[in-house]
Every structure is written in C-alpha cells, then in structure tokens.
Amino acid sequence: xxxxxxxxxxxxxxxxxxxxxxxxxxxxxxxxxxxxxxxxxxxxxxxxxxxxxxxxxxxxxxxxxxxxxxxxxxxxxxxxxxxxxxxxxxxxxxxxxxxxxxxxxxxxxxxxxxxxxxxxxxxxxxxxxxxxxxxxxxxxxxxxxxxxxxxxxxxxxxxxxxxxxxxxxxxxxxxxxxxxxxxxxxxxxxxxxxxxxxxxxxxxxxxxxxxxxxxxxxxxxxxxxxxxxxxxxxxxxxxxxxxxxxxxxxxxxxxxxxxxxxxxxxxxxxxxxxxxxxxxxxxxxxxxxxxxxxxxxxxxxxxxxxxxxxxxxxxxxxxxxxxxxxxxxxxxxxxxxxxxxxxxxxxxxxxxxxxxxxxxxxxxxxxxxxxxxxxxxxxxxxxxxxxxxxxxxxxxxxxxxxxxxxxxxxxxxxxxxxxxxxxxxxxxxxxxxxxxxxxxxxxxxxxxxxxxxxxxxxxxxxxxxxxxxxxxxxxxxxxxxxxxxxxxxxxxxxxxxxxxxxxxx
Amino acid sequence: xxxxxxxxxxxxxxxxxxxxxxxxxxxxxxxxxxxxxxxxxxxxxxxxxxxxxxxxxxxxxxxxxxxxxxxxxxxxxxxxxxxxxxxxxxxxxxxxxxxxxxxxxxxxxxxxxxxxxxxxxxxxxxxxxxxxxxxxxxxxxxxxxxxxxxxxxxxxxxxxxxxxxxxxxxxxxxxxxxxxxxxxxxxxxxxxxxxxxxxxxxxxxxxxxxxxxxxxxxxxxxx
Numbered sequence: 001x002x003x004x005x006x007x008x009x010x011x012x013x014x015x016x017x018x019x020x021x022x023x024x025x026x027x028x029x030x031x032x033x034x035x036x037x038x039x040x041x042x043x044x045x046x047x048x049x050x051x052x053x054x055x056x057x058x059x060x061x062x063x064x065x066x067x068x069x070x071x072x073x074x075x076x077x078x079x080x081x082x083x084x085x086x087x088x089x090x091x092x093x094x095x096x097x098x099x100x101x102x103x104x105x106x107x108x109x110x111x112x113x114x115x116x117x118x119x120x121x122x123x124x125x126x127x128x129x130x131x132x133x134x135x136x137x138x139x140x141x142x143x144x145x146x147x148x149x150x151x152x153x154x155x156x157x158x159x160x161x162x163x164x165x166x167x168x169x170x171x172x173x174x175x176x177x178x179x180x181x182x183x184x185x186x187x188x189x190x191x192x193x194x195x196x197x198x199x200x201x202x203x204x205x206x207x208x209x210x211x212x213x214x215x216x217x218x219x220x221x222x223x224x225x226x227x228x229x230x231x232x233x234x235x236x237x238x239x240x241x242x243x244x245x246x247x248x249x250x251x252x253x254x255x256x257x258x259x260x261x262x263x264x265x266x267x268x269x270x271x272x273x274x275x276x277x278x279x280x281x282x283x284x285x286x287x288x289x290x291x292x293x294x295x296x297x298x299x300x301x302x303x304x305x306x307x308x309x310x311x312x313x314x315x316x317x318x319x320x321x322x323x324x325x326x327x328x329x330x331x332x333x334x335x336x337x338x339x340x341x342x343x344x345x346x347x348x349x350x351x352x353x354x355x356x357x358x359x360x361x362x363x364x365x366x367x368x369x370x371x372x373x374x375x376x377x378x379x380x381x382x383x384x385x386x387x388x389x390x391x392x393x394x395x396x397x398x399x400x401x402x403x404x405x406x407x408x409x410x411x412x413x414x415x416x417x418x419x420x421x422x423x424x425x426x427x428x429x430x431x432x433x434x435x436x437x438x439x440x441x442x443x444x445x446x447x448x449x450x451x452x453x454x455x456x457x458x459x460x461x462x463x464x465x466x467x468x469x470x471x472x473x474x475x476x477x478x479x480x481x482x483x484x485x486x487x488x489x490x491x492x493x494x495x496x497x498x499x500x501x502x503x504x505x
Numbered sequence: 506x507x508x509x510x511x512x513x514x515x516x517x518x519x520x521x522x523x524x525x526x527x528x529x530x531x532x533x534x535x536x537x538x539x540x541x542x543x544x545x546x547x548x549x550x551x552x553x554x555x556x557x558x559x560x561x562x563x564x565x566x567x568x569x570x571x572x573x574x575x576x577x578x579x580x581x582x583x584x585x586x587x588x589x590x591x592x593x594x595x596x597x598x599x600x601x602x603x604x605x606x607x608x609x610x611x612x613x614x615x616x617x618x619x620x621x622x623x624x625x626x627x628x629x630x631x632x633x634x635x636x637x638x639x640x641x642x643x644x645x646x647x648x649x650x651x652x653x654x655x656x657x658x659x660x661x662x663x664x665x666x667x668x669x670x671x672x673x674x675x676x677x678x679x680x681x682x683x684x685x686x687x688x689x690x691x692x693x694x695x696x697x698x699x700x701x702x703x704x705x706x707x708x709x710x711x712x713x714x715x716x717x718x719x720x721x722x723x724x725x726x727x728x
Contacts, residue, residue: 167619168620170616178585198704216648222643223679224649391676393675401656418649427574430573430574
C-alpha cells in the first residue's frame with residue numbers, strides 16, 4: 001500500500017467523531033494527570049489503561065495515543081515550571097526551560113515546548129508511515145535465530161547502556177525474564193512455576209505488572225517523600241504566546257531535534273534520553289556560539305522536545321514492525337495493543353492496515369489538539385497543581401487497581417498490581433531500574449520461544465546463530481557491548497579525574 | 506561553597522533539586538554507565554543531602570539496601586533453579602521446558618552476587634540514598650494496606666464501600682487528620698470511580714451491593 005493510500009485509510013479511521021473525541025479526551029486526561037510531578041507518560045498510561053478497556057480497539061488505541069501525548073505535555077509543564085521532570089527524556093526541558101520560566105517567561109517556554117512536540121510528532125509520523133511498513137516487510141524474512149539475537153541484543157544493550165550500576169540493571173532485567181517463564185510452557189504445554197494456581201497457568205500478564213511497577217510504585221514513592229508542593233503563580237492567557245524572535249529560533253531547532261530524534265529512536269536501547277540529550281547539546285553549542293555566553297536558549301527547549309517525540313515514533317517503528325518493546329513507554333503501548341487483542345509484529349501492518357494508519361493519523365490529531373486546546377489552557381493546568389496530594393494518591397490507587405481489574409475482570413490481576421507495586425517500590429528505593437523488569441518480562445518470552453525453536457529447527461546446531469547475517473551482526477554487537485563496557489568505565493573515571501583536576505586549578 | 510546537588514531556592518521560592526545533577530554524564534562512578542542520562546524520575550526528586558551515615562540498624566539497611574535486595578534475589582534464584590530442576594532439560598536439538606529457566610536462574614544468581622560485591626566495594630552513598638528528612642516510611646504502608654483492603658473487600662461489600670474504605674485508609678495514613686475532609690473526599694472519589702467504571706464502562710463484580718450505583722437502574726437491568 002502506498003503512503004498516500006495508507007494516509008487516506010488512516011484519515012477515514014481516525015476522523016470519525018468517536019475517535020476524534022477519544023483522542024481529545026485522551027490528550028486532556030493525560031495532561032490533567034501528567035502535570036503532577038512523578039506521573040510521567042509510562043506511569044500514567046499504566047494507570048489509565050483501564051479507561052480504554054470498554055472501547056472498540058481502534059478508539060481505545062487512539063485514546064491511548066492521546067493519553068501519551070497529553071502526559072508528555074503535562075510532564076513538560078512540571079519540568080519547566082517546577083524543575084521536576086518525571087521521566088529522563090524531560091530532564092533536558094527542565095534545564096533551559098525552567099531557567100526561562102524563572103526569568104519571567106514561563107508561558108512562551110511551555111508554548112515552544114508544545115511547538116517542538118508538534119514538529120517532532122509531524123516528522124515522527126512521516127517517518128513511522130515510511131519506515132514501519134518497510135521494516136515490517138523485512139521482518140517477515142527474519143528467522144527464529146534472528147529474533148533470538150534481537151532479544152539478546154535488546155537485553156544486553158539495555159543492561160549495558162541504561163544509567164546506573166550494570167549489575168543492578170542485569171538483576172532487574174533477569175527478574176523480568178524469570179517472571180516470563182511462569183505459566184504454561186509455550187512449546188511443551190506443561191505448567192511451570194504455577195504451584196497449582198490456575199490463574200498463574202495463563203502466565204503473568206504485562207499490563208498489571210506494568211501498572212504495579214510504574215503506577216503503584218510511583219504512588220508509594222511519592223507517599224514516602226514530601227507531599228508539600230509549591231504554589232505556582234497563574235499564567236494569564238496574554239502571557240502564553242512566544243514572540244516572533246522566539247518562534248524564529250524555535251522552529252528550526254524543532255526540525256533539527258526531530259531529525260536527530262527519529263533515527264536515534266529506531267534501534268533497540270534507551271535511546272529516548274540520548275536523543276533529547278544530543279539535541280540539547282547541539283542547541284546549547286549553537287546558542288553559545290551565537291551569543292558568546294551561557295544564557296538559556298528557547299531553542300534548547302524546542303529541540304529536545306521535538307527530538308523526544310520523534311524518537312518515540314522511532315521506537316514505535318520497532319515495536320510495530322517486530323512486536324518487541326525496548327522502552328518502558330513502548331512496553332506500555334504494547335500492553336495496550338495486546339489488551340485490545342492486537343499483536344504487533346511483521347504481519348501487523350498487512351493484517352491491520354486501517355488500524356496502523358489510524359494510529360499514524362491519530363498522532364497528528366493528538367498533537368494538533370494539544371496545540372489548539374491545551375496550550376491556551378496552560379493557566380487551568382497550573383491551577384490543577386493545587387489538588388492536595390493525599391487525596392490525589394488515594395484516588396489514583398483506587399483508579400489503577402480498578403483499571404487492572406477491568407483488563408480481564410480478574411481480582412488476581414489486582415493482586416499482581418499490589419505485589420509488583422511493592423517490588424517496584426523497593427527496587428526504586430535501592431536504585432534497581434524497575435522499568436527493565438517490565439522489558440525483561442516482554443523480551444523473556446520472545447527469547448525463550450525463538451531460542452528453542454531455532455535450536456529445534458537447526459537440530460541442535462548452535463552455529464545457526466552465526467549463519468544468519470542479522471543474528472550474527474546483532475550477537476557480534478552484543479559481545480562488543482559487553483567487552484567494551486569496562487572501557488567505558490575507565491573513560492568515565494578519566495573524564496571525572498580530568499574535571500576534578502580542572503576544578504582544582 | 507554550596508553543594509551543587511543541594512536544592513536551590515528559585516525565584517518562585519520553590520526548592521527543587523537541579524535536574525542536571527544526576528542527569529547526563531552523572532554516572533561516572535565505577536560500574537555506572539558514563540555519559541548516559543540519569544533516572545530523572547528518581548533523581549530529579551533527589552532528596553536533601555545529609556552528611557554522614559545514618560545511625561543504627563536502619564542506617565545499615567538504608568546503606569546496604571541494594572545489597573540486601575540483591576541477596577533476596579540470589580536466594581530467590583536458588584529456589585527458582587531448584588523448581589526448574591523438576592522440568593525436563595531436554596537435548597540441544599529439542600530443548601525442554603527446564604532448560605531456559607535453569608540458564609536464567611544461574612544468570613540471575615551471578616547478577617545478584619555481582620550486585621552484592623559491587624555494592625560492598627563502592628563507598629556507601631548514605632548521603633543521598635533513599636531520602637532522609639522527607640522520608641515517611643509508614644505512608645507507603647498505608648497505601649499498600651488501603652490497596653489490599655480494596656482488593657479483598659471489592660466482591661463482598663461492593664465497589665462503592667470497598668473504594669471508600671480504601672480511600673479513607675490511605676488518606677488517614679497519609680496524615681489527613683480532618684475527619685470531615687477525609688469523609689468528603691473519600692465518598693466523592695468513590696462515587697466518581699463507581700460512576701466511571703461501573704456505570705459508564707460497565708464493570709461487573711460478584712457483590713449484590715449497588716450502593717449509589719446507577720447500574721441496577723440501567724435499561725437492561727430493569728425488570
């Protein structure tokens with residue numbers, strides 16, 4: 001199907017009144033909750049997943065996409081106004097964005113972030129529309145050995161490149177992989193680790209685990225910390241808009257950010273934060289060259305925001321084409337798709353063409369709604385930050401548990417949320433990346449099924465993994481990552497020593 | 506000289522930590538991956554720096570918490586391996602259901618032991634780990650108790666009462682002392698949740714208690 005025909009099909013799906021309303025509702029709900037510090041896109045998609053359960057698949061997924069955009073923007077608000085980003089990719093917004101807000105222009109900083117988000121989404125959706133069908137086509141030729149290698153590479157890359165201590169990353173990831181082995185064995189069909197529990201025989205589903213690890217754990221972490229929140233001044237409507245010079249600076253920065261973000265988002269790994277970091281570094285360097293000093297730059301708000309959105313679209317390419325998630329956000333979106341009975345993968349675009357193109361167009365609708373409705377309402381979102389924390393946390397706890405129940409009408413899923421919430425909270429408290437547990441859960445079953453099938457097909461010949469070019473390359477890259485990891489440590493120590501020496505001078 | 510990781514007051518009078526403090530390039534210590542952006546959700550809310558280790562048993566747990574957690578994982582991996590031995594390992598040409606879990610168990614044990622060793626070798630991060638002045642250990646317990654109550658009572662007493670009960674427990678546990686405020690918000694939120702999930706989305710529960718629910722009066726439910 002050509003891009004034009006696909007887009008036309010997408011417009012037909014996405015532009016029904018139900019789907020536009022679902023997108024608007026998603027964006028608004030997402031922004032409403034996303035402004036609260038601590039509640040980033042991943043957490044909120046986890047909490048609000050239950051809202052989409054009763055809806056038709058296309059409407060539910062379009063609402064999820066809307067929720068994602070809304071929470072992204074809500075996170076920008078808390079990053080820029082309060083310097084309290086909820087996810088790593090919003091950290092860069094908090095640097096220059098908060099400084100500009102402190103200097104009396106919070107409205108334009110927020111508006112420019114929305115503009116960056118719009119440009120990033122636009123570039124991202126074009127990239128998604130072009131790249132996902134091609135990658136999906138290529139993916140139909142991948143063998144089980146290739147999928148094994150993709151899963152191995154994802155696990156290794158996320159363990160080595162993710163921030164934090166690598167042993168802890170690996171522990172978290174393997175916990176997730178171990179959880180993936182619970183339930184009916186996918187090949188032999190016997191119960192494993194179920195201890196006679198019939199509900200465990202179906203396996204541990206991703207959605208309740210993610211709701212617990214991202215949602216409930218976040219609520220517990222916020223409850224454990226200070227519940228005092230600063231009172232922000234309202235932003236009048238007339239003070240929202242950026243001036244011409246700011247727009248002139250922000251638009252090209254958004255385009256540059258999007259151009260950096262999309263290709264960085266496609267490969268497996270924690271590339272969202274890397275994309276925003278790269279864009280921020282570029283814009284800061286440009287600003288320094290132009291002004292000769294370190295003043296905060298509006299371009300360093302627009303660029304990283306655009307890079308972030310475009311990188312997420314890049315992540316979506318991999319998720320849709322391969323059916324694999326390599327980031328917490330895509331793990332949640334994958335859980336959302338599975339919740340509606342849709343399994344992404346190489347055949348997804350050919351089997352669900354209208355839904356795929358509907359998602360592509362809904363990205364556009366979501367970002368337009370964000371720009372047209374949410375930006376003028378910045379003052380209203382700021383007022384919402386006055387909601388008292390105890391009631392907010394209590395309400396969210398009930399909402400997310402009910403949402404988990406809604407998935408399969410199962411109290412067992414609610415218990416999974418509670419247990420995983422506690423595990424996730426303990427992991428966060430002791431700096432184990434709980435997000436890797438969820439990704440391990442997603443990749444674990446893919447790895448086991450494909451590994452066993454590849455071994456069976458090759459009659460036990462282990463060299464099958466190096467005979468296919470894709471698997472050989474990915475396994476080679478995995479080995480390279482593991483081998484070079486100690487060198488990165490040495491480089492980091494050398495940089496730290498050099499910085500310390502410079503400061504000493 | 507000011508500590509760059511300490512919260513700095515800004516123009517609005519708020520005290521929020523510098524996000525860059527643990528952001529990109531922060532992880533340059535030992536096994537930490539250098540140059541990668543930090544976990545903002547955690548680090549952006551990084552807590553006030555405290556000089557010196559925490560005292561007593563609690564201090565030991567806070568400082569060595571990750572090692573304790575890793576030890577628990579190591580023990581769990583041993584149990585997991587023992588259980589995996591009950592399933593056939595198969596052959597290389599026909600791997601059985603026990604092979605993959607056994608590999609995972611061994612890898613998990615090695616990773617957990619690696620975590621314990623690196624934690625002991627790294628200087629204790631007592632200054633920032635976990636939170637100090639702002640830390641309220643009983644509030645998360647209240648949230649968990651509220652959640653457990655909600656899950657265990659939702660079928661016997663119905664959605665509205667279970668939700669209201671959980672909300673009351675969480676709010677009181679979070680330190681709200683005004684009974685009027687607790688009652689008002691709990692009943693209001695329980696009603697809104699019931700309206701959304703039971704009446705609009707059509708969730709069903711085993712309970713026959715439909716207090717304040719419109720569901721029994723829905724057109725299909727009327728005799």
